[in-house]
Amino acid sequence: MSGIKTINDIISRAEHTHCLEKENIITLLSDEEGDELVFAAADRVGKKYVGNEVHLRGLIEFSNICKQNCLYCGLRRDNRNVKRYRLDPEAIIASAGQANSYGYRTVVLQSGEDDSFDLDTMVYIIHKIKELDMAITLSIGEKPREVYQKYREAGADRYLLRIETTDRELYERLDPGMSWDNRARCLCDLKELGFELGTGCLIGLPGQTIASLADDILFFKKMDADMIGVGPFIANKETPLGKEPNGTFELSTKVMAITRxxxxxxxxxxxxxxxxxxxxxxxxxxxxxxxxxxxxxxxGEYRQLYQLYPGKICINDTPAHCHSCITGKIHSIGRTVSQGYGYRQKQAVS
Ligand code: SAM
Ligand code: SF4
Ligand code: FES
Structure with a gap:
């Protein structure tokens, strides 16, 4: 226990300077006594800097085929117990059109690392969706810089690529055949090419420490990422990590709150x-x-087949149902749905 006074001091410093030392982050992450204070401070800072609006991004999971073999993920290539699918480009474009009809101003195109979506195909899809006047986020894995550049020139606005963990040794154990340096190289290339950069980490990976989560948060700050998505690791029995304990909701939201x-x-x-x-x-x-x-x-059925982990929400729901469900939830807490594209509005921090 670090004492509530210490916790209060750290939170106050974070709230007013937006800087913390690694030891202070470790203290916040380790001490559950201060959780509600951290959450309340994150809510205040969010309201002050990004306001009351919530941005909706329509997520299209267009292929569950992946050449990678991440030990935690249900889409890994060695998982034989998943029916594989890929949408054709016209179906992806039609899905974006549907997202547009719900008022979503951004689509997120996400998939496994599926090389059948070659550069020309992706450029075609990006061009067509840009004709709908939507912002495009890609989340399709590691590519050479030249490929990212072509996506950007075609009009893609944002890219999501979680670093997953800044613990290099842990990353390379859990993502066999992948290199942490290459993942970091991708993030640097994306930033330099002018994408809005999204990254993030998994919480509760087997072997992950609180100190490494503190490093993750400091890495987000160093990268000056524009979007950070964190989520609990959820064990999938079709993977080698199937018997490991899940990450927790509380720790995931605490990492998120400190990031805010x-x-x-x-x-x-x-x-x-x-x-x-x-x-x-x-x-x-x-x-x-x-x-x-x-x-x-x-x-349709594709939602069920994009099974990264068990218990994934919305797998039996329609796009229309999810739209009304989520807008209802947002309004129920007095927040409003943004009508804009949802770009980061960089602000002088005070
Ligand atoms: N293939 C791309 C990539 O890895 O960046 C994009 C798709 S991948 C399915 C999107 C994210 O799913 C990954 O970054 C990872 O953090 C998350 N994910 C995979 N397996 C998971 C699991 N078992 N529990 C929670 N999140 C998981
Ligand atoms: Fe493939 Fe991404 Fe899953 Fe890794 S996390 S197996 S790269 S879909
Ligand atoms: Fe899909 Fe609630 S957002 S059912």
Whole structure:
């Protein structure tokens, strides 16, 4: 126990200077006594810098085929117990059109690392969706810089690539065949190419420490990321980590809340995995510093097949149902739905 006075001092410093030393972050993460104070401070900072509005991004999970083999993920290539699918480009574009009809001004195109979506195909899809006057976020994994550059030139606005963990040794153990340096290289390239940069981490990975979570938060700050998505690791029995304990909702929202204190003007989603562990997860996350939700607009059976982990929410729901569900939840806590594209509004921090 560090004592509530110490906790109060650290939170006050974070709230007013948006800087913390690693030891202070470790103190906040370790001491549950201060949780409600951290959450309340994150809510205040969020309201001050990004306001009351919540940005909705329509999520299209367009392929569950992946050449990578991350030990935690249900889409890993060695998982034979998942029926694989990929949407064709016209179906993806139609899905974006549907997202547009719900008033979503951004689509997030997410998939496994599926090389059949080659550069020309992705550029075609990006061009077509830009004709709908929507912002585009890509979340399709590691690519060479030249490929990112072409996506950017075609009109893609944002890119989500979680670093997953800044513990290099842990990353390379859990993501066999992948290199932490290459992941970090991707993030630097994306930033330099002018994408809004999204990254983030998993919480509760087997072997992860509180100190490494503190490093993750400091890494987000160093990168000056524009979006940070964090979520609990949820064990999937079809993976080698199937018997490991899940990460927790409370620690996930605490990492998120401290991230809000240190990066006050960025976009932070209330993530699907949070609500998969807690039925009120996204609403609580919105009250602990988040300001974005990514409702699923994937159609039909494909939602069920994009099974990263068990208990994923919305897998039996339609895009229309998710739209009314999430807007209802947002209004129920006195927040409003943004009508804009939801770009980061960089602000002088005070
Ligand atoms: N393939 C791309 C990539 O890895 O960046 C994008 C899709 S991947 C499914 C999106 C995110 O899902 C990953 O960054 C990872 O953090 C998350 N994820 C995968 N397996 C998970 C699990 N078992 N529990 C929680 N999140 C998981
Ligand atoms: Fe593939 Fe991404 Fe899953 Fe890793 S996390 S197996 S790269 S879909
Ligand atoms: Fe999909 Fe609530 S957002 S059912």
């Amino acid at each position: 204190l240190l990066l006050p003007d960025i976009n932070i989603p209330a993530t699907t995995a949070m609500e998969s562990l807690n039925p009120d997860g996204r609403v609580l996350a919105l009250q602990r510093g988040a300001n974005v939700v990514m409702p699923n607009v994937t159609e």
